[in-house]
Amino acid sequence: MPERRYNPSEIEPRWQRLWARERTWEVSNEPTLPGAPRASYVLEMLPYPSGEPHIGHLKNYALGDAIAHFHRRTGRRVLHPMGYDAFGLPAENHAIRTGVHPRRSTDDSIDAFQRAFRRWGVSIDWTRELATHEPSYYRWTQWIFLRMLERGLAYRKEAAVNWCPNDQTVLANEQVVDGRCERCGHEVEVRQLEQWFFRITDYAQRLLDDLDTIDWPEHVKAMQRNWIGRSEGAEVTFRCEELRLDYPVFTTRPDTLFGATFFVMAPEHPDVLRLAAGTAHEAAVHEYVNRALTESAELRGAADKPKTGVPLGRHVVNPVTGEPMPMYVADYVLMEYGTGAVMGVPAHDQRDWEFARAFELPIRPVVAAAGGEEPDVSGGAFVAHGESERLINSAEFSGLDAVAGREAIVARLERDGIGRAAVSFRLRDWLLSRQRYWGCPIPVVYCDGCGVVPVGDDQLPVRLPDIEDYQPRGRSPLAAAEDWVATTCPGCGAPARRETDTMDTFVDSSWYFLRYCDAHNDAAPWDPEVLRRWMPVDQYIGGVEHAILHLMYARFFVKALADMGLLDFQEPFRALFTQGMILGPDGQKMSKSRRNVISPAPIVERLGVDAARCYVLFIGPPDQDAAWSETSLEGVHRFLSRLWRLADALGERSPDAAVQPEAPTGDALALVRKANWAIDKVTGDMSGRFAFNTAIAAVMELVNEIYRHPEADIAARRFATATAASLLHPFAPHLGSEVYELLTGERVWEQPWPAADPGMLTAETFELVCQVNGKVRDRVQAATGASREALEALCLAAPGVTLHLDGREIVKVVVVPGKLVNVVVR
């Protein structure tokens, strides 16, 4: 007779059909009544639909789904939706190559993702599904943009911006990595262009402060703090008497003001050419500025580049010493930070030191080390400035420590009206316009009479027209859609032209988590009352690659919308979990060129999705990268087969199978204890932490224990097996359901999470570890409730202990009840 086998390809689709038919994972927006289950919003970052989902998606949804199932079974109403980040460059670049409309390739890919997620058995409420390229969604993206515009949080300005010549569009600062385009890797150029920005810098301080209120991984918060880059210091005004012009600079080191011996401006500074005009350096300055402005960001940004610059032929006055300081233009000064000009303090700033060396400028120390003697600045700047360093060469401030000196100098500047304490941020405004087709149209028109005019709310959405030619030519391909561009001014009715730039796709994904809550609202992007039931997201799960971009933008959106009275919370994601990557079998990042890519589809087909899901969770701590191992995957599949076979062998179904037998003895007792131990272990591993790897290991131990006790009475074996299925269900929902139903006839997802019986968590005896001077010398059985004295006596009598006590003096005995006794001897 052929043995029956665990057959996931039969089991899994059967359960999936039932969940779809019964709409098991849908949740309503009904107000929660007092005493009703608490709401929980579990969300994975929405996928960008391109091709088919990869193994990283599987891990992402295996994690999120395990949390969602666990929350449901511990008595919470869970919102677990799905959507697609559907606008974006890859689909558009594909269209340029093939002529296939991005909508078509995107929709095909969305179909593939939907099929995969259903085949993976992820417990999603599909009624809330959305895609950011649908007019019903981007209508509200545009609506939010208009609210930003009304509040002055969206604005146009001309600025030096990052331009990717390959993708033919501008990029946000966050999308430039090492001077290269984050997407295509092409070197980024600097161009002076008028563009749309979001005023995220208005929120810099709040974005920084509120990091303390959210439960996010420390490294992600650190990256955001770093990116926001708050610095405390002072703004000091320097005057150019020759032209009667004042130039403020920002410095974090006002304590070194007496050491400022020169003054440097960025090549982009608007006054540079004007200052040099008429001096002997005029031509040289022109040449230098032109070169600096056309140089690639990567080249200019190199920190180890020798300092270059050109004198402007002008001077400013040091406001505290009265000395003239020569002015220079140099590309180590950035226009985007501070005021675009700096005071040069070569003795105490390494960059200024290098510049002073190159231009033979005086290097005057004004801060002394702890000993009080002048620091040696012949080899580099002296940068320490704590309470143990003292000011020197600083008139009446000499002798103060650097901290007190800084405060005193700022106070003096304030009194004289030439400076004040100031804070500066590294964060820049978010450049959101893109000269590309496949994105959300920016809902404004340009009118010769009225200027920039917002499209009326009742005219939304401004639909993205179909076009034939997607090739970008330095402007949006939309500009060629003449019929679409030509419109009338909403203000005066005169002929006007539509904005042809589209929005950065990060705008689309900065609010999608709000729309899920109220996905079918036609009158508003959401009903604030409905949002109150679900937001903020209780658990957000995704890759660390979004630590700055998406996660910072979404936080900004929520704060801005809250200020408009549209939301009543300040942070979108209460808790964040960043999953580790799955690497190829060679331990390298998966890539087509390395030919080490593992696709989920064939694995799911061969071993089932439960095995794949359990494997990616069992592989190691989920926040850690891990290499794919085919043999480990098969080991997990083997474990699932073992569980299935137990259920198959244990006979007819009965609701009693899940009930713990009363007063078990012998083998049965061992099994019941192990089952309760596993309940306790898995519950602990899933509450607060995400130790799914050890949770699955605990269920493996339980299954092993059942195999080891074939003589235990059937009730105990059925109880232990049903418990294993119940505990495994969040990770292997199909097999968990199958085994639980085979044994009990019940639906596991409708069962409350099992509770351990405290009476079964401890045996009447335990193994007492007996140590001498911290080394284990014996183990003896001891009664669970035994007194400290009794445990001490047992230990002192243990043969392994007496051997090592021989002739030595007992100094002390440490007793840890229920665990061990340590005898300290001399």
Add this chain to the structure above:
RNA sequence: GCGGGCGUGGUGAAACGGUAGACACGCCGGCUUUAGGUGCCGGUGGGCUUGGCCCGUGGGGGUUCGAAUCCCUCCGCCCGCACCA
């Protein structure tokens, strides 16, 4: 340079300051099988004078009755930012 993190068997990894290496892979052995595979059972950190002892969590030092875990220091690796005044 600044910030965050990591270092434990052949491998992935476990371990509220309390038995280092759970669980799994791999490997070795046994049983079942005509055989292979599957399945089940057992073994598996290193060393030695092997009923037992010694060593062992990157190196060194410290706190403690007791340290992979806490502190100091050095070494190595990974990630993020980086001419941000």
